[in-house]
Amino acid sequence: MGAVADKNKPGLAIISGRGDLPRLLAEKCQASGRAYMVVEFESIPLGWVSSHQVIPAIFEQTGHMFEQLHKANCQNVVFAGSMDRENLDVGKLDEKGIELATILSKSMKAGDDETLTSIIKFFEVNGFNVHAAHEVLPSLIPEKGVLTIVKPSEDDIFDATRATEIVDGLGHVDVGQGAVVGQGICLGLESIQGTDTMLNFVKNNRNGYAPDPNGGRGVLLKAPKPEQDLRVDLPTIGPDTIQNAYDAGLAGIVIQAGGVMILRREETVTLANDLGLFLWVRPQND
Numbered sequence: 295m296g297a298v299a300d301k302n303k304p305g306l307a308i309i310s311g312r313g314d315l316p317r318l319l320a321e322k323c324q325a326s327g328r329a330y331m332v333v334e335f336e337s338i339p340l341g342w343v344s345s346h347q348v349i350p351a352i353f354e355q356t357g358h359m360f361e362q363l364h365k366a367n368c369q370n371v372v373f374a375g376s377m378d379r380e381n382l383d384v385g386k387l388d389e390k391g392i393e394l395a396t397i398l399s400k401s402m403k404a405g406d407d408e409t410l411t412s413i414i415k416f417f418e419v420n421g422f423n424v425h426a427a428h429e430v431l432p433s434l435i436p437e438k439g440v441l442t443i444v445k446p447s448e449d450d451i452f453d454a455t456r457a458t459e460i461v462d463g464l465g466h467v468d469v470g471q472g473a474v475v476g477q478g479i480c481l482g483l484e485s486i487q488g489t490d491t492m493l494n495f496v497k498n499n500r501n502g503y504a505p506d507p508n509g510g511r512g513v514l515l516k517a518p519k520p521e522q523d524l525r526v527d528l529p530t531i532g533p534d535t536i537q538n539a540y541d542a543g544l545a546g547i548v549i550q551a552g553g554v555m556i557l558r559r560e561e562t563v564t565l566a567n568d569l570g571l572f573l574w575v576r577p578q579n580d
Contacts, residue, residue, distance in 0.1 A: 305329035306430065307349070307368035307422075310340055311375025314532065314557045315427060317342045319374050322431045331366050333359065338377065354382055357390030360420055371417060372425045373410075373526045376488075390420070406486070407468045407519055410526045426525040428555060436575050438551040441563050444572040446546060449510030453478065454548040454576060457515035465519030471529040474544065476504035476512025489516070489531075493538040500543060514539050517550035517578075524553065532557035536565045536573070546572030553578070 306323060310316035310332055317340075323330035324346065334340050336352045349366065351359045363371070382395055394416055401412040414424045428434045440446065446454065457475040460483070464470045470484035474496045481503055482496040493514065504512060516529040531549060539547050547566070549556075554575075556562055566573045 303329055304370055305331060305366060305368040306425070307331050307333055307363050307366075307371040309333045309371055309373045310335070311338055311373075311377040313375045313530075315530065315555075316340065316374040318434075318557065319372060319427060319430050320346050328430075329367070331363070331368050333363075335377075338375075352386065354384075354386035354391045355388050356394050357388040360390060360422075364421065369421060370423045370425055372427055372430055373413075374427050406527060407522055411523055414523060414526060424525050427528065433559070434555040434557070435552060436549075436556050436559065438575045438577050441573045441575060442546075442566045442571065444546065444567070444570055446513070446548070446572050446574050447510065449477070450513050450545050450548075450572070450574075453510050453513045454515055454574070456480075457513060457548065458517065458550075458576075461515055461517050462520060465517075465522070468519065471518060472514060472516045474512055474514050474542070476500070476544075477506055477509040479503055481512055489514075489535060490538055493535075493542045493544075496544075497538075497542040511543055511545040513546055513548050514542075514544055515548045515550075516554050518553040529554040530557060531555075531562065533562050533565050536562055536569065536571060540569045540571055544571070546574065548574045548576050551575045551577045 306328060308316050308319050308330060320332050331349050332343050332346045333349045333351050334343055349362045387395060397412050397416055398409060401409045417424055453475040456478050457473045460473040460480055461471065464483065472484035472489050472492060473480060474482040481500050482492045484492045516531060518524060518529055531547060531554065563573060
């Protein structure tokens with residue numbers, strides 16, 4: 295049983311999307327006694343919320359959601375999990391919904407980082423403090439170093455350096471947070487479709503592009519965008535990433551130290567070891 299929450303202390307609203315992260319944060323709050331509420335959107339049903347307090351929401355009714363959060367004394371918010379770009383029903387928009395929709399219609403054309411920065415500012419001007427997921431659950435950010443039995447080879451280190459340059463370039467134009475490089479050749483770039491789609495592309499299209507049988511098999515690199523606000527959209531990996539990297543024929547995964555979260559870390563590292571992949575938390579300036 296978790297600790298008893300202090301009802302007089304401002305609570306945390308977990309603005310929940312898909313994936314494991316919202317559940318992990320809710321379980322952490324529950325276990326530690328931190329006051330919290332899970333915001334569950336109608337279009338993103340959560341199968342794990344039966345043991346948590348929930349605020350039901352729809353994207354168009356932003357004002358109503360704000361009212362419920364203030365009523366629950368949840369002045370702190372954290373965005374967790376993936377969300378698709380919703381097609382809004384304009385007939386359902388309340389006043390705050392219209393305001394947010396207007397902001398997003400401008401920022402979405404500039405990229406995800408600009409969009410998320412606009413959302414943060416919108417929440418802040420409406421009386422909320424936006425926090426990072428790893429502030430709630432610090433163990434999400436791993437220590438630097440190689441976490442697996444297998445270590446990166448010289449070829450892998452070369453490919454990781456090349457991938458870092460590519461991801462940095464992608465980030466400067468607010469496109470993606472990942473790339474796959476093998477034998478110095480870019481085999482895949484992450485865009486709006488995400489990491490799993492990129493890895494599936496590499497799996498199906500890599501033949502002939504890294505031809506040296508004795509060369510590096512390729513690496514996936516994940517890193518935040520330059521000057522990204524680390525409170526939202528921090529790159530994330532987990533067991534599925536390991537499996538998909540293995541299926542794509544890669545030697546391992548490289549993540550930037552301090553800028554990428556690992557979900558279900560023990561399971562992730564165990565799977566990497568079982569499959570013979572390396573998992574390297576690489577310092578930014580290496």
